[in-house]
Amino acid sequence: MTGVGRVPPRVLDLAAGAERVYVLTGAGMSAESGIPTFRDAQVGLWERFDPTELATPHAWAADPAQVWAWYAWRATLVRRSLPNAGHRALAGWQARPGVRLDVATQNVDDLHERAGAEVLAHVHGSLFALRCSVCDRPSDAAYPELAEPVGRLDPPTCTACGGTVRPGVVWFDETLPEEDFLAAVDAAQEADLVLVVGTSGLVHPAATIPHLAGDRGVPVVEVNPAPTVASEAADEVWRATAATALPALLE
């Protein structure tokens, strides 16, 4: 991963002048906390596990124990990880007087919150928000500690209806919670500056958010050590990592 190098002057100007900042984050935001991204080769989550096998309603219907085991492993990974300097920088920026900073994330981890930031929308849900897959009631069940991924683990049972308890994430082929998604779109279109941090821009409809803001004339800055499908549409690209770039922006 490249270091930070100089903060691009235009990014510094945009950040300094912004009263309303919007940050859309993806898996890259948590990479430096030790949580593998989805697409990074070899170590990426999707390299070792096929998402269409695990993060879909039909995978859950076919074999809930296999899906539950995978999420229990990921939950253990997140519990054993700490927010990085990027998460902390956003929380610090959000706490500054005179600035409104909205965080919308595709991440199902709770590292933004553990860094002290308020999250406007988890557009793909939250790992730790468990609910019944039958009656939809929230569940206070918990994931077992699982340091290594195992094949199968029976999910908990709903105390209200006896159904199986599932992770509160949005699976592929599942619609995003409308309220969260619309809030995430609106805030982006109302911002003075949109930062897109650590996302490949491949998963829809979240990937449309920066474009919807750009169409409204909001400057969009991509913070990512590697090019993405969204780089073209960004006004500025900053080839740096989240945990090095975001603190530098606030110095």
Ligand SMILES: CC(C)NC(=O)[C@H](Cc1c[nH]c2ccccc12)NC(=O)[C@H](CCCC/N=C(/NCCC(=O)O)S[C@H]1O[C@H](COP(=O)(O)OP(=O)(O)OC[C@H]2O[C@@H](n3cnc4c(N)ncnc43)[C@H](O)[C@@H]2O)[C@@H](O)[C@H]1O)NC(=O)OCc1ccccc1
């Ligand atoms: C893969 C893609 C082609 N498929 C989709 O987008 C699908 C289908 C689709 C719908 N519309 C389309 C239009 C076009 C094409 C496809 C579609 N979308 C859906 O299914 C959505 C639901 C999408 C949500 C899925 N759930 C997730 N997560 C929760 C689960 C879980 O986590 O288990 S998505 C999941 O993957 C996504 C991964 O993307 P990124 O976060 O961007 O991460 P990635 O690894 O890809 O990239 C990391 C980036 O970070 C960078 N990086 C690395 N290190 C660092 C670093 N240190 N610092 C900064 N950056 C860094 C890298 O360079 C890289 O660029 C995240 O959003 C994550 O939440 N639902 C839906 O459309 O519903 C309606 C519907 C209803 C019924 C029937 C049909 C349709």
Ligand SMILES: [Zn+2]
């Ligand atoms: Zn139930």
